[in-house]
Amino acid sequence: MGAVQSHLTRRRFVTVIGSLAVLLVVAIVVCASIGPVRIDLFEAIDPRGDGVDATILLRARVPRVLLAVAVGAGLAIAGAVLQALLRNPLAEPHILGVSGGAAFGGVLTLFAASRLPLPSYLLTPVGAFAGALAAMLIVYRLGTVHGRLQPYTFLLAGVVCNAFTGALIMAVNAMADLFQTHGILFWLMGSLATSSYRLVLSSFAYVILGGVLLGMQARALNALSLGEESAAQLGVDVASVRRTCFVVSSLMVGAAVAVSGMIGFVGLIVPHVTRLMFGPDHRLLVPASALVGGIFLATADTMARTISSSSEVPVGVITALCGGPFFVYLLRRQGERHFR
Amino acid sequence: MSSTAEGSARGRVDVEQVTFGYHRDAVVRDVSFRAPPGGFVGIIGPNGSGKSTVIKLISGLMAPWSGHIALDGTDVASLSRREIGRRVAVVPQETDMPFPFTVLEMVLFGRTPHLGGFAFEQERDLQVARSALERTGTLALADRPVTELSGGERQRVALARALAQEPAILLLDEPSAFLDIRHAVEMYDLLRALRDEGVTIVSTLHDLNLAALYCEHIVLLSEGTVYQQGAPSAVITYEHLTAVYETEIYVSMNEITNTLNVLPLDGRSRATLRSPASESSPSRET
Ligand SMILES: Nc1ncnc2c1ncn2[C@@H]1O[C@H](COP(=O)(O)OP(=O)(O)O)[C@@H](O)[C@H]1O
Ligand SMILES: [Mg+2]
Numbered sequence: 001m002g003a004v005q006s007h008l009t010r011r012r013f014v015t016v017i018g019s020l021a022v023l024l025v026v027a028i029v030v031c032a033s034i035g036p037v038r039i040d041l042f043e044a045i046d047p048r049g050d051g052v053d054a055t056i057l058l059r060a061r062v063p064r065v066l067l068a069v070a071v072g073a074g075l076a077i078a079g080a081v082l083q084a085l086l087r088n089p090l091a092e093p094h095i096l097g098v099s100g101g102a103a104f105g106g107v108l109t110l111f112a113a114s115r116l117p118l119p120s121y122l123l124t125p126v127g128a129f130a131g132a133l134a135a136m137l138i139v140y141r142l143g144t145v146h147g148r149l150q151p152y153t154f155l156l157a158g159v160v161c162n163a164f165t166g167a168l169i170m171a172v173n174a175m176a177d178l179f180q181t182h183g184i185l186f187w188l189m190g191s192l193a194t195s196s197y198r199l200v201l202s203s204f205a206y207v208i209l210g211g212v213l214l215g216m217q218a219r220a221l222n223a224l225s226l227g228e229e230s231a232a233q234l235g236v237d238v239a240s241v242r243r244t245c246f247v248v249s250s251l252m253v254g255a256a257v258a259v260s261g262m263i264g265f266v267g268l269i270v271p272h273v274t275r276l277m278f279g280p281d282h283r284l285l286v287p288a289s290a291l292v293g294g295i296f297l298a299t300a301d302t303m304a305r306t307i308s309s310s311s312e313v314p315v316g317v318i319t320a321l322c323g324g325p326f327f328v329y330l331l332r333r334q335g336e337r338h339f340r
Numbered sequence: 341m342s343s344t345a346e347g348s349a350r351g352r353v354d355v356e357q358v359t360f361g362y363h364r365d366a367v368v369r370d371v372s373f374r375a376p377p378g379g380f381v382g383i384i385g386p387n388g389s390g391k392s393t394v395i396k397l398i399s400g401l402m403a404p405w406s407g408h409i410a411l412d413g414t415d416v417a418s419l420s421r422r423e424i425g426r427r428v429a430v431v432p433q434e435t436d437m438p439f440p441f442t443v444l445e446m447v448l449f450g451r452t453p454h455l456g457g458f459a460f461e462q463e464r465d466l467q468v469a470r471s472a473l474e475r476t477g478t479l480a481l482a483d484r485p486v487t488e489l490s491g492g493e494r495q496r497v498a499l500a501r502a503l504a505q506e507p508a509i510l511l512l513d514e515p516s517a518f519l520d521i522r523h524a525v526e527m528y529d530l531l532r533a534l535r536d537e538g539v540t541i542v543s544t545l546h547d548l549n550l551a552a553l554y555c556e557h558i559v560l561l562s563e564g565t566v567y568q569q570g571a572p573s574a575v576i577t578y579e580h581l582t583a584v585y586e587t588e589i590y591v592s593m594n595e596i597t598n599t600l601n602v603l604p605l606d607g608r609s610r611a612t613l614r615s616p617a618s619e620s621s622p623s624r625e626t
Pocket of ligand 1: 146362363367385386387388389390391392393394
């Protein structure tokens with residue numbers, strides 16, 4: 001952790017990001033080598049080997065771990081940015097109902113894809129993105145009174161939105177029996193199982209593109225933590241920053257949900273822990289959260305597929321088991337701060 | 341230092357017949373006043389009379405319904421946020437910070453209008469921030485998280501942040517609200533020193549004695565309109581204050597400092613005053 005310096009220097013930025021990147025690589029290697037079937041890493045990468053270990057490693061584990069990294073990074077960035085935008089450390093894509101909106105959008109487009117001549121892998125991300133953005137806008141509207149954000153109304157609106165979209169997903173599922181490929185658990189609890197490198201690549205494309213766009217807003221996000229008026233008085237074009245951040249973070253959540261369903265609390269825990277370790281400056285917080293998010297979700301998913309020998313636990317269950325108590329803890333702490 | 345020196349040529353504020361409201365009703369009506377470069381203007385008036393709204397209008401947060409606000413002759417409405425941020429710094433009434441930024445980081449936020457989206461601060465930015473911390477007496481707090489400061493300390497840090505913006509015009513909204521008397525006087529002494537360096541100061545004040553002591557020009561607002569404006573001795577009078585604040589307020593001259601002293605009258609004394617004949621029981625009144 002080290003002593004927190006009182007402002008961000010280039011050197012500190014490079015040190016922190018560099019160390020986290022090394023840690024991420026280590027985590028990827030370790031997670032890929034762990035699983036119900038023991039594999040020998042050296043055997044697997046040996047071209048003269050029989051290829052069984054290589055198949056397990058390259059067809060199942062590596063893409064899955066990489067997908068976890070991309071999804072974890074995307075959700076963590078979205079969480080960090082939403083927390084800054086709403087000036088509330090409790091904000092999180094899942095809690096705010098954005099993930100729910102994305103899942104519902106994804107389900108709807110799956111439904112549409114079964115009647116349209118368009119392939120679902122093209123439609124689903126679009127639907128998830130639209131759903132995420134719509135949920136974000138609705139919750140934002142509900143949580144804003146006379147242009148001022150009401151943090152608790154906002155969170156409640158998110159909780160309601162989440163419950164509502166969950167019910168809608170169940171309803172669509174009951175009416176249209178289309179979940180042969182995607183079990184409903186996929187949307188409601190999340191899963192990272194994949195063997196598709198195309199999926200992995202496109203997920204990374206979203207995360208990197210979105211991360212760069214949001215990272216460029218970092219100084220504005222710092223100023224925004226003083227509130228919208230003070231940020232504007234510091235020369236920040238608040239309306240444009242807010243628009244960019246809401247749209248891009250919704251896009252990132254949509255992209256994550258489209259490939260992995262609803263995995264909660266990553267966007268809550270990761271930015272918070274990262275802020276504790278490296279301070280609140282968003283120039284460091286946003287990229288560091290991405291790396292920590294990748295490490296966290298890859299680890300959680302490895303736990304999910306190894307914790308029980310008979311069957312897999314959904315990764316969303318693991319993150320929720322960590323995140324639920326954490327949320328309650330933060331809520332109480334924030335309450336204390338407000339009522340002191 | 342550098343930009344405040346050249347600030348003598350800049351920093352003019354013209355508010356011309358400005359009317360504005362948040363919803364249907366206007367809360368500021370036909371307000372006009374001007375602050376010359378290096379002027380010290382105080383805006384006083386009861387709660388809800390529109391003081392904060394005027395400050396926000398000058399900083400371009402909202403556009404007037406009618407009338408104009410100009411900085412050095414340029415309409416605020418035609419300037420970008422960043423251009424305004426390079427000329428005008430604002431010390432708000434309160435700052436609420438949800439994240440544990442350090443005091444130094446907060447003061448470096450003042451460099452925002454001068455820096456790009458991601459850039460790291462340069463040596464000069466740090467120098468400006470350090471000098472702002474020194475002048476506001478907050479250098480010793482530099483490494484503390486702002487979330488752990490007292491209201492008064494936060495207020496001085498907010499002033500340091502505004503100074504780090506190197507503004508030609510400094511707007512303050514009741515900056516001494518959370519300060520004890522020593523720190524209030526120190527803050528206004530600092531503002532006066534900045535004024536001497538050419539920075540234009542426009543401040544709302546709830547403390548009428550401080551207004552009388554420091555301001556060159558006073559604008560007295562009443563229900564969104566200018567009730568009276570001019571030199572402190574012309575505005576801060578028994579008649580004006582008593583009418584606008586709707587309570588008896590006496591003004592006397594301090595012969596040592598040659599400044600005005602403002603004293604509100606408490607209810608009991610007011611009763612004695614109204615019935616000078618009944619010397620018997622001042623406590624009995626209707
Ligand atoms: N954001 C706002 N939205 C709606 N009305 C407001 C807002 N801010 C201030 N007002 C109203 O405008 C009037 C003037 O307020 P303000 O400028 O804050 O007065 P002062 O600073 O002199 O106390 C008050 O009646 C207040 O209720
Ligand atoms: Mg006010």
